[in-house]
Every structure is written in C-alpha cells, then in structure tokens.
Amino acid sequence: MFMPTSDAILARLLRLHPKVIDLSLDRMHRILAALGHPERALPPVVHVAGTNGKGSTLAMIRAGLEGAGHRVHAYTSPHLARFHERIRLAGTLIAEDALADLLEECEEANGGAPITYFEITTAAALLAFARTPADFLLLEVGLGGRLDATNVVETPALTVVTPVSMDHEGFLGDTLAKIAGEKAGILKRGVPCVVGPQEDAAAEVIEARAARLGAPLLAHGQHWHVSREGDRLVFQDETGLLDLPLPALPGPHQIQNAGTALAALRALGTGDPEAAMRRAEWPARMQRLRDHPLNRLAPEAELWLDGGHNPAAGAALAATLAAMPPRPTFAVCGLLSTKDAAGYFRPLAAQLQSVRTIAIPGETATLSAEATAAAARSVGLAAEPAEGVEAAVGVIKAEHPGVRVLVCGSLYLAGFVLRMG
Structure with missing residues (x-):
C-alpha cells in the first residue's frame, strides 16, 4: 500500500x-x-x-x-x-x-x-x-x-x-x-x-x-x-x-x-x-559553515550563517561581530516584508563593510532585494541588490577575497542555505 x-x-x-x-x-x-x-x-x-x-x-x-x-x-x-x-x-x-x-x-x-x-x-x-x-x-x-x-x-x-x-x-x-x-x-x-x-x-x-x-x-x-x-x-x-x-x-x-x-x-x-x-547546539545562530557548497565560491573566506531577523537580533549579531577577531565583514541579507528592516540593519551598520541584498527564495512574504537595500542605505550602510545567495557570495569573493562573509536576516533564508549543503 x-x-x-x-x-x-x-x-x-x-x-x-x-x-x-x-x-x-x-x-x-x-x-x-x-x-x-x-x-x-x-x-x-x-x-x-x-x-x-x-x-x-x-x-x-x-x-x-x-x-x-x-x-x-x-x-x-x-x-x-x-x-x-x-x-x-x-x-x-x-x-x-x-x-x-x-x-x-x-x-x-x-x-x-x-x-x-x-x-x-x-x-x-x-x-x-x-x-x-x-x-x-x-x-x-x-x-x-x-x-x-x-x-x-x-x-x-x-x-x-x-x-x-x-x-x-x-x-x-x-x-x-x-x-x-x-x-x-x-x-x-x-x-x-x-x-x-x-x-x-x-x-x-x-x-x-x-x-x-x-x-x-x-x-x-x-x-x-x-x-x-x-x-x-x-x-x-x-x-x-x-x-x-x-x-x-x-x-x-x-x-x-x-x-x-x-x-x-x-x-x-x-x-x-x-x-x-x-554541549548545546543550535543551528543558524551565528553558525560557522565549513563544509558547504558556498565555500567553493570563497574558500579563503570565513562563511557564517545567522537567522536573527528583528532589531534586537540585529543588535545581538552586531555585538557578536564586535567581539570576534577583527576581519572585514560583508553580509548577504534577505528579510521578510513583515520585519523592521531598517531597525534590523541599524546596529549592524558599524560592523559591516557593505551588504548584498536578496529576495528569500520560495517565500511569498519576502522583501524585495531592492527594498532591503534601500532599508540598509537608510541607516548608512552601503548596499546593492543581488540575484541570489550564490551570486552575492560570488561578487563578494571576487571583489574582497579572504574576508568574513555573513549570510543573515531570516530563518527562512538560513534554511534555504542549509538545504544547499
């Protein structure tokens, strides 16, 4: 049966x-x-x-x-x-x-x-x-x-x-x-x-x-x-x-x-x-991705994943980055349209060199890449839209080899990235 x-x-x-x-x-x-x-x-x-x-x-x-x-x-x-x-x-x-x-x-x-x-x-x-x-x-x-x-x-x-x-x-x-x-x-x-x-x-x-x-x-x-x-x-x-x-x-x-x-x-x-x-483990909360397909795009770069998605999570992520060993950090970010995008980016502006924004694949409630970039720019963060996660990571790798790359903004985006592996 x-x-x-x-x-x-x-x-x-x-x-x-x-x-x-x-x-x-x-x-x-x-x-x-x-x-x-x-x-x-x-x-x-x-x-x-x-x-x-x-x-x-x-x-x-x-x-x-x-x-x-x-x-x-x-x-x-x-x-x-x-x-x-x-x-x-x-x-x-x-x-x-x-x-x-x-x-x-x-x-x-x-x-x-x-x-x-x-x-x-x-x-x-x-x-x-x-x-x-x-x-x-x-x-x-x-x-x-x-x-x-x-x-x-x-x-x-x-x-x-x-x-x-x-x-x-x-x-x-x-x-x-x-x-x-x-x-x-x-x-x-x-x-x-x-x-x-x-x-x-x-x-x-x-x-x-x-x-x-x-x-x-x-x-x-x-x-x-x-x-x-x-x-x-x-x-x-x-x-x-x-x-x-x-x-x-x-x-x-x-x-x-x-x-x-x-x-x-x-x-x-x-x-x-x-x-x-x-012994505690909790995926997509500032998780280091070591064996992941995106690493092939930037093998010399650190690759991190975080699913926080509101202003308090943005502040926690900024504090985490500030406590890490100094390294230029470039973000790839996708957010849902129901979230306070500017509030999320505001604490991160001092910690990120720039952000490539994307629409979250498969999510009808995603904020567009253009709107996400506009929210980032509104708080003083350099931002450009990208076609997707791979394209964004590829651009960062080509322009800034050896940096820290952070994929962030949504648990739905984090899930998409983890399924890639």
Whole structure:
C-alpha cells in the first residue's frame, strides 16, 4: 500500500485554513479532544516564550538535562531544512514513518475542519510526546504565548520568558507592554517562572501577571545574576555560585541566555550545568559553515550563517561581530516584508563593510532585494541588490577575497542555505 510522505501530507494541511496565522485556542481544544487529550499525558513540561533567545535557551536546558542522564522531548519552530527538526523524541528527531502516521491520524481526527498548519502539526507533536516515554518536554512557543497553539498545558513544571522586544506587532500589539502581556500568557497559577533580562515595560507586565496568579518569579537581576569573567561564566542565585566554561553557542548575548537556562535547571532541581554550556547546539545562530557548497565560491573566506531577523537580533549579531577577531565583514541579507528592516540593519551598520541584498527564495512574504537595500542605505550602510545567495557570495569573493562573509536576516533564508549543503 502506498504510504504518503510527510511532505505530501504537510502540503495538504497547509490548505485547511485560509490564514497562516490565526491566534486562537478553540481549534486546538477541539482537535485535542478528538485525539483523546494527549496534552494531559505529557511528561513534565518546561514552556518557553520570548522574542529572542528562546531556541538557544531551550538548547542549553536540553543539553543540561541530557547531560544528567534524562530523556528529553523538545518542540521547536520553525524548522530550517526539514520539518522533522521540530519534533525531538527522547533526544532523537522523529522518524519519517512515525511523522507521516501521526500527521495522517491528526488529519483524520480533524475531519476537514478549519485549522492552521501550526495548530494541527502541534497536535501531532503532542500526540508523539504523549506516546513516547521521557523525563521532560521542552515546549517552545510559536508566536506570542497567550493564544499560541502550545498553550494548552494546564500545569507545566516550569515556564520561562526570555527577553521580550518588538516583533510581530501586527499579531501581538504595537507596544512592548502589549507584546509582553501576550508572552506572559503562558504563566500558570502557582507554577514558577524563570524570567530573562527584560526592559522595564516588559518586566512590569510579567511581574503583574505573576502576582495575580501566585506564580513564583525567578527573575534576572533579582533572584539570579550571570556574567562573563575572563574566559569563564559566573552564575549566582540564592543556592550559590557556579563557575563554568563559556557557552558553546557564540555571541555575548548567549551569556544571558545561558543564565536563563541555568536558572531553569536550578528551578527544576536537576541537570548538569557544565553540559548545558559545553554541549548545546543550535543551528543558524551565528553558525560557522565549513563544509558547504558556498565555500567553493570563497574558500579563503570565513562563511557564517545567522537567522536573527528583528532589531534586537540585529543588535545581538552586531555585538557578536564586535567581539570576534577583527576581519572585514560583508553580509548577504534577505528579510521578510513583515520585519523592521531598517531597525534590523541599524546596529549592524558599524560592523559591516557593505551588504548584498536578496529576495528569500520560495517565500511569498519576502522583501524585495531592492527594498532591503534601500532599508540598509537608510541607516548608512552601503548596499546593492543581488540575484541570489550564490551570486552575492560570488561578487563578494571576487571583489574582497579572504574576508568574513555573513549570510543573515531570516530563518527562512538560513534554511534555504542549509538545504544547499
């Protein structure tokens, strides 16, 4: 009997709702009831929301838990190269046959009713997590928190809110306080919440919701502190001090993410802090590409990939570049039309020699190469449109051999680049 591939099923699921994003929990509750409520049969859940740093923080929590011998499920989004990356069962990416079976089961349970792609695939993930034994489930919010499809777990073991900044204003609100309110929607009555570094407007909203729910807060700057001391990371909370290696994930911003992860492990009462620092991996977050087809275009150049896409991510990327050994850096950038392009480029202007802008292949919501270049020029960054990633890297190589080349601006662009390899 012919078994449809997961890709074919996913293509069908995309057509079940006219909108890609439609924030609501009604459809999730309906399909989960039809599936027998897998959300009620999960291992202890760590629910992670925030604008920036969710994935990196989750990766470090996972490394710490696995380093202590725990079996850990993880749910993240979006994927980069293949959908299977979103669902990790007890440490291993979900197998193709298992994924196809789960998607078909959810499709049948849904009965053709309107439901978004993220909702029905999240239902499939929860079904997988409920059926596979594990010690913990790390659950990353897709968008926002309050009405996100992942926010169906009534009593997680722990919630985590990483730094909140301006992004997805069309869905989450046009002020930092409104966005923070959506992120804080994952807080649950009596459940501890680890809070990463926040601007005052965001912190006030999170603290107010925690007070209403009686949710104990473990907040950066109040209950825990983290800093870099030379080539070591120092974390301190009421339990004591940890002197650890620096995070394996590059960039100064990873110090704060590491602190959030360590605070989460302390709150869970388990985990190996050193493993959290040494073993965490998270693709397309300032990732060095060594064995990649684009290297053939510029073998003498360093090639890096980063999927950050909002102003806060631009600032983190600029700080990362500033901390690296000095080398002229030229960027190849593609952005979605929903993003604040000028805000993304503004902190990078001082770190980049110039940027070649491209449209993201296969993405209808891409910003054009010309519009992306105009946004870069508006903040004083030299920019020229290019036909694509290979053409842009080729031009940089021809004009500036031996430099650092950074492909950046979108996780969708990062996924395209990784699939090239």
